[in-house]
Amino acid sequence: MSRRPKVLVVDDEPDYLRIAARIAAGAGCAVMTAKAALEGVALAAAEPPDLILLDVGLPDISGFEAARRIRRAPATAAVPIIFFTVRSEVDMVSEGLALGAAGYVLKPFDPDELTRRIRAAVSGK
Amino acid sequence: MTRAVHCATADPAAAALLRAALKGLDLRFYPSAAALLKVWKGGGAALIDASLPDMSGRDLVAVLRGAPRTARSVIALAGPGPYSPAAAAACFDNGADEYFTFPPDPGLLKARLLNLMARSGRRPAAAEAPAEHSFGALKVSPEARTASVKGMQLRLTALEFDLLMYFLKNQGRVVSRGVLLEQVWRQGLETGTRSVDKRIEALRSKLGRAFGSKIRTVFGLGYIFRL
Missing domain, CATH: 1.10.10.10 (Winged helix-like DNA-binding domain superfamily/Winged helix DNA-binding domain)
Incomplete structure (x- = not known):
């Protein structure tokens, strides 16, 4: 039996953390969660997931900085990252995508859209 | 003055349909939101596929409409068929000037796009919000x-x-x-x-x-x- 893909959700807003975790579980994934960026980076290093859903405005370091650290660690360098955030300024979106993100999703999001993106990212399509 | 139409789509079939429909116009193609954002600094028009690999077209429309450089340019969204009034309403609400579905009617798409591009030059500085x-x-x-x-x-x-x-x-x-x-x-x-x-x-x-x-x-x- 093939194992379920693992998704790490990092968000300091409990509502979005819960919603995104529920959607990822609904997409057939095992879910880990973190409420802060550094906690997410540590969790990813300890147990590399197949996908990271990463908020941008986090309380300790930004999601972009967290993504850079995740990319620098060999064990997580290739893990796809989808940013999901309220930050819709063009410079922020450009910066996020330039970091090699697999996706950039604006909050509030369409659950079907997020499900599609999670499935595509964990299947490598 | 020829103004380019910047088309963001990762689908080769969609790109072929756009090439056929918009023959004679200066078309530039981008396979992702990231590629379009890197190059397009406003002017002309952007034609965005609703499902890009890195962003939803609807989100990208909102981002471009909110950016000072592209806020006054023509932005159109192309969704999958069949035409859905709800999808169109959502896309207009995010700031798109035009919504159409694949496959587009070539004559109609070209005429509407040219019309919008001609009018965009005469737009007032402040975005015109529809009254209703x-x-x-x-x-x-x-x-x-x-x-x-x-x-x-x-x-x-x-x-x-x-x-x-x-x-x-x-x-x-x-x-x-x-x-x-x-x-x-x-x-x-x-x-x-x-x-x-x-x-x-x-x-x-x-x-x-x-x-x-x-x-x-x-x-x-x-x-x-x-x-």
């Missing part, structure tokens, strides 16, 4: 802060009107009670999520069965509004 948005029988006027269903004016409180506008702007997106408290009530969770539920019940009832039922409760998550 129509969603079938539901009509909403943001400036007058009024809403009506089948011509009957709804007696909404200020908060209910803000709630309706927020749902219309975020159609098809799941919104939690906490997010509504933050974005509509402008308050934190201490206000209590019960007040959200009660206000939504009131809004549903005022919208009547046809539109009230479009605000669906998503168990354990919040609400979603789909027309």
